[in-house]
Amino acid sequence: MLAIDRRGEILDRIQQEGSVKVPELSVEFKVTEETIRRDLEKLEAEGHITRTYGGAVLNKGTSADLSINIREGRNPEGKNRIAKKVAELIENGDTIMLDSSTTALFVARHLKEKSRVTLITNSIRIPVEIAGNGGDIEVIVAGGTLRPTSLSLVGKRTSDMLDHYFVNKAIISCKGMDPALGTFEPHEGEAEIKKKMRDNAELLILAADYTKFNRKSFTKTMEARQIDILVTDRQLPPESEEQLKRQNVRVIYA
Numbered sequence: 001m002l003a004i005d006r007r008g009e010i011l012d013r014i015q016q017e018g019s020v021k022v023p024e025l026s027v028e029f030k031v032t033e034e035t036i037r038r039d040l041e042k043l044e045a046e047g048h049i050t051r052t053y054g055g056a057v058l059n060k061g062t063s064a065d066l067s068i069n070i071r072e073g074r075n076p077e078g079k080n081r082i083a084k085k086v087a088e089l090i091e092n093g094d095t096i097m098l099d100s101s102t103t104a105l106f107v108a109r110h111l112k113e114k115s116r117v118t119l120i121t122n123s124i125r126i127p128v129e130i131a132g133n134g135g136d137i138e139v140i141v142a143g144g145t146l147r148p149t150s151l152s153l154v155g156k157r158t159s160d161m162l163d164h165y166f167v168n169k170a171i172i173s174c175k176g177m178d179p180a181l182g183t184f185e186p187h188e189g190e191a192e193i194k195k196k197m198r199d200n201a202e203l204l205i206l207a208a209d210y211t212k213f214n215r216k217s218f219t220k221t222m223e224a225r226q227i228d229i230l231v232t233d234r235q236l237p238p239e240s241e242e243q244l245k246r247q248n249v250r251v252i253y254a
Helices: 003-017 022-029 033-045 068-072 076-088 102-108 125-131 156-162 188-199 238-246
Strands: 019-021 049-052 055-058 095-098 115-121 136-141 145-147 152-154 167-172 176-178 182-185 201-207 219-222 229-232 250-253
Touching: 003 019, 003 022, 003 033, 003 055, 019 022, 022 033, 033 049, 033 055, 076 102, 076 201, 076 229, 095 102, 102 125, 102 167, 102 201, 115 125, 125 136, 145 188, 152 188, 156 188, 167 188, 182 188, 188 201, 188 219, 238 250
Parallel strands: 095 115, 095 167, 115 136, 167 201, 201 229, 229 250
Antiparallel strands: 019 055, 049 055, 145 152, 176 182, 182 219
């Protein structure tokens, strides 16, 4: 396991249990306690946890956001499958919006076979990805204030620019998804951009891997009924599928 994957797993454990112990993590991941301590030092430096004697605890608050490096390293196989399925829903000649999520970045990597596509995004990384894939895609970047942790552009200028366009499809992800309550983000600025994308698209596609479900965060982005299509990588519990079906959400498994 790569260090970034291990740190993501450790952070998942802390989020679920509130705290962890170094010796237990050392045994679980089959690495030395010193390696675990370095992992915890890194997570603390990024603001996610506070180290304690012999372990660590989660920094309190639902507004905690993960760095893009950790998010990109979590469940890459699942995100890639989701991205392939989402790309199948994009037709030649489409106009689309992509948010700054790591899942959207995976989608961008699968667009090189598309032609005459116009893509609008608030991501810094997606235009670079598109520029190097040789596809027939026009990219429009919605300018604004840079968020270094997500390499995204947010704020009034970003929002105003998105209001200049109306597209066929918006593809977004989320930090948390509850089939009954909707989707959530830890950062209000990111949530506002996703809302704008939803409002300015004929069809909204939520691309969310299994790690996003049954989680909540600081800002509620939208109701589940506002989602047209959900693409995910693992079978949902029957009760969750039924809740989404009642709200006219089409679920596609990748």
